[in-house]
Amino acid sequence: MQAQKATANVTGVPALQSAGILAYSAAIKRFDLLERGREQQLAQRWREWRDKSATDELITSHLRLAAKVARGYKGYGLPIADLIAEANLGLVIAASRFEPGRGARFSSYAMWWIKATVHEYILRSWSLVKIGTTAAQKKLFFRLRGEMRKLAGDTAVLTPELAHLIAEKLEVAANDVIEMDSRLHGDLSLNTRVGDGERSAEWEATLVDDAPGADEIVAEHDETTRRSAALRSALEILTERERRVFEARRLSEPPLTLEQLGCELSISSERVRQIDTAAFAKVKRATIQGARTGSDVLVA
Incomplete structure (x- = not known):
């Protein structure tokens, strides 16, 4: 019953304020981590009998993992409660799809789903201009700033030479590096005028849809x-x-x-x-x- 209540409260996390986050963190520590054998038993009960109490126990025992992963993305300026909620959503998806008997621990399997849901949330929320539509863009969005700091310090400005170094390291095109750096500096209004004099036009009129067909x-x-x-x-x-x-x-x-x-x-x-x-x-x-x-x- 305690596990079911904790799972039911997952969707309420976004409404929590800072004090609520502290209380939530304390609450999820009450749930013990599971041994490999217990994970396999719970996953088997869900797959064979659709036993919801089994997934509740599997999920609540890993809420600390989801919260830890979510806190790693605080630097994107989004509410930590929202990040935790998205991480918990990934945990729920993982629990519903985990296949026992394959030898992997549930935490290893769940990690992929937790990060995937958090990444998608950040990409949806961070910018009004759609970004992260390709694998290269997603990689740059989450790693460009860190690579710039490693190579040139916190106050680094992206130069052509630096762009080429980062492109080689991340195995992407230098133009993609330059474009993502521009996007990460912030959104611009689509009605911003570009050009001079009679040749000026709104930025919206110059955009090209590069989305795949x-x-x-x-x-x-x-x-x-x-x-x-x-x-x-x-x-x-x-x-x-x-x-x-x-x-x-x-x-x-x-x-x-x-x-x-x-x-x-x-x-x-x-x-x-x-x-x-x-x-x-x-x-x-x-x-x-x-x-x-x-x-x-x-x-x-």
Whole structure:
């Protein structure tokens, strides 16, 4: 019952003020963290019986994780209560989709959904001008300022040389770096006049819609679906130990160290490294083959 009340209050977080946030933080500390076996049991009960009390317990035991992730995005100037609410939404989605038996901890799986929902909220709320429509733009939005500080300090101004350095590091185009830097300086009115004299016009009249067309969206969706299916199939070829090492080293955030996995599996760190390398090679080959097979099927 206590877990259900806490879950029900998740949607009320945005209304909390600073004092309320402190009270909320104290409240969620009452819920104990779960052992791996308990996580698996709860997830199985939800998938087989749609037992809501099971997801309630799974969610409330990880509310502290969601709040911690949300606080990491305070620098974007949005209400911390809203960030926590979005993080909790990601936690709820993760709990409803978590698949037991795959070897991953729920916290590792939930982390992806929590960050995804928070990122989407920030991108929706931060600017009136739509940003973050491509993977490169999203990467720049969340990392550009940090990379500028690393390379040139807090008072850095983006120069062409600095833009090229950041572009190389983040593997994006230099023009994308310059454009995002301009956008991050703040929104401008679409009615702002640009140009001089008779040639001046409102900024709105000079904008070009660079959004992808319907055919591009469908093609990208098909490609993503094909790759995801290929990866899932590739994981099936691994042995239980190979899969455990691969998911812990490649799919978990943060990844487990060689030493941690060695202790868990009662083998040496070097043996873990060998298994990781071999598993990665297997998955890579199978994924490529699966993607090619999928393409052939689609063409046929």
